[in-house]
Amino acid sequence: MAKTSPAQFVREVRQELAKVTWPSRRELTVTTISVFVMASLAALFFFLVDQLLAWLVRLILGIGA
Secondary structure (H helix, E strand, C coil), rough: CCCCCCCHHHHHHHHHHHCCCCHHHHHHHHHHHHHHHHHHHHHHHHHHHHHHHHHHHHHCCCCCC
């Protein structure tokens, strides 16, 4: 494997970064909001499933009122 000098490495990194298609501010905002919404929905879903399972276990085992 050939060794690369630090200067060559930096040049190659800059060349690769020039190829990247960066999202616009609007795309970034929409994507961020959609991630937060989906994460919130997933958290709500798992909370409800957890509560249902806990209720069923209490019902089966006769724990609580």
